[in-house]
Amino acid sequence: MKFPILTTILLAPITAMILIMLVKETQTKLIKTLALVGSGISFVLSAYLVCTFDFQHPSFQWTEQFFTVPGWGIQFLLAVDGLSIPLLLLTSIIMVSGVLVTQRLTFRVKEYFALLLFLVSGAYGVLLSMDMFFFFLFYEVAVIPMFLLVNVWGSGNKVYAANKLTLYLLAGSALVLFGFFILYFKSGLYSFDLKALLDGNIHFDAGTQKWLFILFLIGFGTLAATWPFHSWSPDGYASAPTAASMLHAAVLKTLGAYGILRVAIPLFPEGAKYWQPLMLALGTINILYAAFCVIAQKDLKYIVGYSCVSHMGVVMLGIGTLTQTGFNGAMFQMFSHGIMVALLFACVGYVYDTKHTRNIEELGGLFKEMPRLSIFFILAGLTALGLPGLSGFVAEFLVIYSTYTVSPIYGTLALAGLVLSAIYILRVVKRAFWGVPAGVVSVGKGHGHDQGPILAGEDLNWSMSIPNYLLFSFLLVLGIYPKLFTDFVMQTTALLLKGF
Amino acid sequence: MWFYAIETILTVAAIFFFASSLRRDLNVEALEKFASVCGAVVLASAVLSFGFRGIFFAGTYEMDAFSQFVKLILALGYFIALLISRNIHDIEGKYRPEYFLFLTTATLGMTVLVSAKDLITLYTGLELSSYSLYLLIPMRKHDNASIEAAIKYLIIGIASTGVMIYGFSLLFGLTQTTYLNEIAAKLPGLIHLHVFWVAFFLSVVAFLFKLSLFPLHAWAPDVYEGGNAQTVGFISTVSKVAGLAVFIRFVMMAGHDNRVLEGVWISLAIASMTLGNLSALIQGDMKRLLAYSSIAQAGYLLVGVLCLNDKGLSAAMFYAAVYVVMNFAAFFVVTQISEGGKNVSISQFRGLSSRSPLLALVLMLALFSLAGVPPLAGFTGKWFLFTAAVSSGFKVVAMIAIINSVISLYYYLVIIKEAYTSPDQGAYIQPLVLSPVSRLFCFAVILVLAVAGFFPGILMPLAAKSVSMFFG
Numbered sequence: 023m024k025f026p027i028l029t030t031i032l033l034a035p036i037t038a039m040i041l042i043m044l045v046k047e048t049q050t051k052l053i054k055t056l057a058l059v060g061s062g063i064s065f066v067l068s069a070y071l072v073c074t075f076d077f078q079h080p081s082f083q084w085t086e087q088f089f090t091v092p093g094w095g096i097q098f099l100l101a102v103d104g105l106s107i108p109l110l111l112l113t114s115i116i117m118v119s120g121v122l123v124t125q126r127l128t129f130r131v132k133e134y135f136a137l138l139l140f141l142v143s144g145a146y147g148v149l150l151s152m153d154m155f156f157f158f159l160f161y162e163v164a165v166i167p168m169f170l171l172v173n174v175w176g177s178g179n180k181v182y183a184a185n186k187l188t189l190y191l192l193a194g195s196a197l198v199l200f201g202f203f204i205l206y207f208k209s210g211l212y213s214f215d216l217k218a219l220l221d222g223n224i225h226f227d228a229g230t231q232k233w234l235f236i237l238f239l240i241g242f243g244t245l246a247a248t249w250p251f252h253s254w255s256p257d258g259y260a261s262a263p264t265a266a267s268m269l270h271a272a273v274l275k276t277l278g279a280y281g282i283l284r285v286a287i288p289l290f291p292e293g294a295k296y297w298q299p300l301m302l303a304l305g306t307i308n309i310l311y312a313a314f315c316v317i318a319q320k321d322l323k324y325i326v327g328y329s330c331v332s333h334m335g336v337v338m339l340g341i342g343t344l345t346q347t348g349f350n351g352a353m354f355q356m357f358s359h360g361i362m363v364a365l366l367f368a369c370v371g372y373v374y375d376t377k378h379t380r381n382i383e384e385l386g387g388l389f390k391e392m393p394r395l396s397i398f399f400i401l402a403g404l405t406a407l408g409l410p411g412l413s414g415f416v417a418e419f420l421v422i423y424s425t426y427t428v429s430p431i432y433g434t435l436a437l438a439g440l441v442l443s444a445i446y447i448l449r450v451v452k453r454a455f456w457g458v459p460a461g462v463v464s465v466g467k468g469h470g471h472d473q474g475p476i477l478a479g480e481d482l483n484w485s486m487s488i489p490n491y492l493l494f495s496f497l498l499v500l501g502i503y504p505k506l507f508t509d510f511v512m513q514t515t516a517l518l519l520k521g522f
Numbered sequence: 523m524w525f526y527a528i529e530t531i532l533t534v535a536a537i538f539f540f541a542s543s544l545r546r547d548l549n550v551e552a553l554e555k556f557a558s559v560c561g562a563v564v565l566a567s568a569v570l571s572f573g574f575r576g577i578f579f580a581g582t583y584e585m586d587a588f589s590q591f592v593k594l595i596l597a598l599g600y601f602i603a604l605l606i607s608r609n610i611h612d613i614e615g616k617y618r619p620e621y622f623l624f625l626t627t628a629t630l631g632m633t634v635l636v637s638a639k640d641l642i643t644l645y646t647g648l649e650l651s652s653y654s655l656y657l658l659i660p661m662r663k664h665d666n667a668s669i670e671a672a673i674k675y676l677i678i679g680i681a682s683t684g685v686m687i688y689g690f691s692l693l694f695g696l697t698q699t700t701y702l703n704e705i706a707a708k709l710p711g712l713i714h715l716h717v718f719w720v721a722f723f724l725s726v727v728a729f730l731f732k733l734s735l736f737p738l739h740a741w742a743p744d745v746y747e748g749g750n751a752q753t754v755g756f757i758s759t760v761s762k763v764a765g766l767a768v769f770i771r772f773v774m775m776a777g778h779d780n781r782v783l784e785g786v787w788i789s790l791a792i793a794s795m796t797l798g799n800l801s802a803l804i805q806g807d808m809k810r811l812l813a814y815s816s817i818a819q820a821g822y823l824l825v826g827v828l829c830l831n832d833k834g835l836s837a838a839m840f841y842a843a844v845y846v847v848m849n850f851a852a853f854f855v856v857t858q859i860s861e862g863g864k865n866v867s868i869s870q871f872r873g874l875s876s877r878s879p880l881l882a883l884v885l886m887l888a889l890f891s892l893a894g895v896p897p898l899a900g901f902t903g904k905w906f907l908f909t910a911a912v913s914s915g916f917k918v919v920a921m922i923a924i925i926n927s928v929i930s931l932y933y934y935l936v937i938i939k940e941a942y943t944s945p946d947q948g949a950y951i952q953p954l955v956l957s958p959v960s961r962l963f964c965f966a967v968i969l970v971l972a973v974a975g976f977f978p979g980i981l982m983p984l985a986a987k988s989v990s991m992f993f994g
Contacts, residue, residue, distance in 0.1 A: 089977070089979045090979065091978050091979045091982050091983075092979075092983065092986075093832075093833070093986060094833075094906065094909065094978075094982065096978070096979075133879075155905060158896065158905075159896040159897050159901070159902075159975075159976075160896070160897075161896075162895060162896035162897075162901070163896055163897050165895055165896075166886070166887075166890060166895065169938075169942075170886075170942070173939075173942040173943075174875070174942065181939055181942075181943055184939070184942075185935055185939055188931070188935060189931065189932065189935065192895065192928055192931050193928050196924050196925065196927070196928045199905075199908070199924055200908075200920070200921055200924050203908055203909055203912040203913075203917075203920060204912065204917070206909060206912065206913065207912045207913050207917075212913065
């Protein structure tokens with residue numbers, strides 16, 4: 023029997039979580055080491071999957087199957103393909119850097135890392151599960167730890183944000199849940215086996231495809247923060263502690279888009295064609311609307327949060343083109359945006375810990391005080407505005423290019439949105455990072471200072487910037503040599519289009 | 523003798539509790555300890571007699587796969603009820619033996635109820651359990667609300683039993699027998715008669731009452747508010763499961779292809795879920811809220827039953843089993859928070875996470891499980907229920923049920939939010955210290971909810987096996 027890599031990826035964070043719960047509260051060093059080891063194992067194994075990926079074989083690989091529930095079509099089936107492997111790698115990178123970023127945490131350390139590991143195991147579960155029961159189970163696993171992380175360690179209007187987030191996510195996923203039941207019934211398989219469903223060449227009639235597609239589009243779209251169901255996400259990020267914001271913005275949102283690509287597109291090609299104008303419109307509205315929202319924000323976390331919503335619009339637009347280039351671009355954007363937004367949140371969290379404020383009007387001259395941190399923020403910001411040479415440019419280029427082939431109007435509008443992103447990023451950089459250092463600022467309220475006490479004005483030291491280097495290296499490498507990534511997803515995205 | 527292990531032990535325990543109620547110098551603490559051990563013994567005997575099969579007392583009493591599975595759930599509920607019945611503040615020490623006595627006879631009545639294959643035996647079991655419960659409600663001290671609740675419970679209960687007896691008499695008139703098997707054998711000649719279906723519906727009214735399904739739900743909020751939390755927890759779980767079991771037996775007696783009353787069940791299920799959830803949204807008292815939530819939960823259970831196939835029934839039994847654990851866990855938290863046994867309003871949950879993180883976690887998991895949030899047992903149970911409904915063709919019912927679980931999430935979330943909000947200055951900041959038994963119970967609840975949620979392959983085959991006998 024071969025080594026069960028996929029199960030190990032899933033179990034490593036869960037095992038670390040259980041071990042952490044058994045450790046004494048005061049042994050914070052051990053707890054942090056356990057968290058790092060748990061997420062590190064998943065990272066190494068995901069990297070191994072990337073290296074050993076079989077490019078000739080676009081369908082599922084590494085299939086593992088364990089127990090089943092007889093008579094109900096439920097089984098614990100894990101498999102990966104070109105869609106899930108990059109996102110697995112993304113999740114593990116974010117998790118490792120999230121743990122590294124929070125090394126200085128002092129408040130209720132044990133529960134914090136246990137919940138963070140639980141959260142990430144949910145993300146791994148969604149990406150690995152090829153059974154709809156477990157897919158949905160893991161899809162929702164994130165809700166409980168997220169609720170607690172925001173409520174206990176969050177800052178600002180955290181109770182409101184936690185409730186809003188939970189209600190939105192569960193309302194959205196209720197549609198997905200219903201959709202899965204219909205699939206179980208209508209496919210004639212009477213099984214929740216997603217792999218069999220995708221491999222099985224099952225054709226649904228056009229009417230069914232239309233309404234099922236919109237069901238999944240709204241259901242998954244809520245998690246992907248698609249307009250008009252996006253408003254939970256900036257509130258949620260703004261209140262969540264740093265590592266949770268990183269994971270949520272980079273990974274959980276991506277899972278929504280992943281769900282659309284995984285389930286809705288290959289199963290309902292006619293539905294996708296029917297709703298294509300809607301997807302293009304929603305994607306464009308997302309880009310433009312969220313970009314205008316960013317310009318009005320003063321809180322650094324809200325700025326990053328809304329820019330994240332705006333960037334998810336690019337993903338939606340890429341999916342909406344229903345072309346292979348568009349899908350590649352969407353996948354590229356998911357990966358690159360995930361890394362970038364994690365880097366931004368890591369920097370913002372650090373700024374909040376040192377300056378006790380995130381209001382850009384109270385900040386200023388950060389570059390003089392903390393040059394190393396500022397460089398990372400600015401580089402991530404430049405990725406966000408699509409500077410050539412960094413990965414954001416490649417993703418946006420692919421998506422906008424393919425949008426032009428489908429609809430020049432939406433292409434132009436989306437391009438305008440990207441100009442807006444340059445405006446808001448440069449505005450933040452000018453206000454917060456250049457200029458004269460601000461004087462004494464108000465003392466922060468609540469917990470929220472999740473990276474622990476840091477002296478005012480202290481810059482990132484060498485060891486604390488490891489996660490930032492790690493994240494930035496991906497932005498740079500993929501920006502210079504995007505073929506590394508596109509080779510990966512190309513086979514699989516071609517497969518998605520076979521029904522068209 | 524071994525076949526009646528559960529019934530015998532319950533009877534012996536009842537006699538013991540009765541005897542101790544006669545003593546003047548009663549050691550309440552020792553009695554409570556004994557009660558917990560007694561609950562554990564009953565649970566163990568239910569596990570041991572799980573495989574027993576047999577027909578007794580001239581065919582009136584049968585141990586079959588279904589009855590043994592239900593008895594296992596009943597014994598589990600009984601055990602939990604006795605375990606969390608330590609230091610009850612709102613029942614005086616001198617009434618404590620009676621309290622345990624009536625809990626025991628109620629459980630005994632329910633075990634008779636689920637094994638009865640004869641209308642008379644069934645009626646005896648039903649009344650034994652019902653009267654014990656009627657007596658438990660007014661035992662609470664402090665106020666007259668419990669008396670009012672008891673009278674409401676008694677009147678509605680007796681009225682519904684009366685209707686049931688009328689239904690039984692019609693059934694007897696139609697078939698000249700009181701044996702369920704013989705009634706079932708004579709069905710082919712009866713199912714065309716309207717009067718049979720009227721008799722059938724009237725016969726199950728008492729079980730709809732036990733399940734607190736619409737339109738026989740109105741007693742629940744007042745009784746839950748008036749009774750003490752442990753008793754009410756027992757009524758909302760164990761009594762409900764017993765009612766569900768007999769209801770399933772009756773529905774299956776009429777046969778799974780006779781769907782005359784399907785429309786009735788569908789409307790009752792939808793009305794119970796919707797009414798329960800919408801009313802729960804505006805409640806301020808925790809037990810009242812749990813009453814409305816349990817009305818809604820009964821609606822979910824009915825969704826499984828109305829499928830009338832093995833999938834639906836096994837889903838309902840699975841959900842019933844996990845429902846006992848999660849609902850009792852919610853009531854357990856109420857008993858711990860309650861000050862001197864008084865009712866708990868939702869605002870009193872404020873700051874629970876800083877008073878006792880473990881209790882707050884149990885509350886959160888229990889309520890999320892009731893709402894159906896993965897990866898908890900309640901989610902998996904609902905998944906089975908809704909799968910069964912969709913694959914049996916009840917797509918609209920499943921959709922309404924899913925919408926209802928999203929609605930329900932809101933009021934559960936309000937409680938959880940209070941528990942995780944920092945406390946105000948002043949009251950309720952003192953830490954809550956849990957006894958070792960309570961801590962153990964908390965860990966057990968967390969474990970059960972997680973394991974039953976993640977690994978449905980353990981419990982589901984048992985539930986499926988218990989109902990497979992209805993489908994030959």
